[in-house]
Amino acid sequence: xxxxxxxxxxxxxxxxxxxxxxxxxxxxxxxxxxxxxxxxxxxxxxxxxxxxxxxxxxxxxxxxxxxxxxxxxxxxxxxxxxxxxxxxxxxxxxxxxxxxxxxxxxxxxxxxxxxxxxxxxxxxxxxxxxxxxxxxxxxxxxxxxxxxxxxxxxxxxxxxxxxxxxxxxxxxxxxxxxxxxxxxxxxxxxxxxxxxxxxxxxxxxxxxxxxxxxxxxxxxxxxxxxxxxxxxxxxxxxxxxxxxxxxxxxxxxxxxxxxxxxxxxxxxxxxxxxxxxxxxxxxxxxxxxxxxxxxxxxxxxxxxxxxxxxxxxxxxxxxxxxxxxxxxxxxxxxxxxxxxxxx
Numbered sequence: 001x002x003x004x005x006x007x008x009x010x011x012x013x014x015x016x017x018x019x020x021x022x023x024x025x026x027x028x029x030x031x032x033x034x035x036x037x038x039x040x041x042x043x044x045x046x047x048x049x050x051x052x053x054x055x056x057x058x059x060x061x062x063x064x065x066x067x068x069x070x071x072x073x074x075x076x077x078x079x080x081x082x083x084x085x086x087x088x089x090x091x092x093x094x095x096x097x098x099x100x101x102x103x104x105x106x107x108x109x110x111x112x113x114x115x116x117x118x119x120x121x122x123x124x125x126x127x128x129x130x131x132x133x134x135x136x137x138x139x140x141x142x143x144x145x146x147x148x149x150x151x152x153x154x155x156x157x158x159x160x161x162x163x164x165x166x167x168x169x170x171x172x173x174x175x176x177x178x179x180x181x182x183x184x185x186x187x188x189x190x191x192x193x194x195x196x197x198x199x200x201x202x203x204x205x206x207x208x209x210x211x212x213x214x215x216x217x218x219x220x221x222x223x224x225x226x227x228x229x230x231x232x233x234x235x236x237x238x239x240x241x242x243x244x245x246x247x248x249x250x251x252x253x254x255x256x257x258x259x260x261x262x263x264x265x266x267x268x269x270x271x272x273x274x275x276x277x278x279x280x281x282x283x284x285x286x287x288x289x290x291x292x293x294x295x296x297x298x299x300x301x302x303x304x305x306x307x308x309x310x311x312x313x314x315x316x317x318x319x320x321x322x323x324x325x326x327x328x329x330x331x332x333x334x335x336x337x338x339x340x341x342x343x
Contacts, residue, residue, distance in 0.1 A: 018112075023115075026118060031113060218291075225248075227249070228253075229252075230256045230282055230286060230289075232251060233310030237277070239312065245276060280336075283338055
């Protein structure tokens, strides 16, 4: 490491996250500073492990993208009172991050790292500082995901669908990386601390990241999935997006408080045409939530859910497999006769 170590808090880091190509990214020179490297040494570490950084993990900015970032920084500061001198300073600092030719043009443009790429850095950059800074970055990106889901009613339906689907995919990709790399698994385990508890639920007595818990449940289905929940929302659908097309999904709900709208449902099906979802009413006879995997087969599993999947991870809740499948059989057979749910 060649630079002086700089410890950043989450507020500082938020200003270093940019939207490029409709993705949240961080740039190599900012990440080098965060981890205590020179830009050259940082990028050399990445090049030494380039097989870990696919194009959707890391890509080089174009000149237009770089100048767009510079303009956005300047415009943001120009809108703040008593910070005019900072506008010039920030512009100069950003320009100084790049190697320039004798005629003033940009010779080498920075690399952008997506959320998945930032997580992959944990497997490349070693030491206590790397672990500490990585934890801050993880919390920051997870906080952004929570912000989107919790404020979905303040954003247009199209925007919410795109953001929720993308953040859910990020969670899945990060989990895929974590299965291969013990360093990430160790850091994510730290999220069982009390301040991070809202992102977890208890699945059959295990503490599991909420989205991953539902993916684990749904991945067991070979024929059908029944979701019984009177309070549904966009996230209910997002958690089902990776179910194979041969698995038929039925959501039973009275859609209380109109948590799911027809446009959201239509947009989701358009985005994921291979996912088959039918909607039926519960007719008010269910209070609890249930997930039934492969009803009527030897693979059948019935889960009792303490909370709604649309609120997955927001509060402490549990999902438990029931040992009394025969007890629920008449109720499930009866609900299959119910009318279609109209959103």
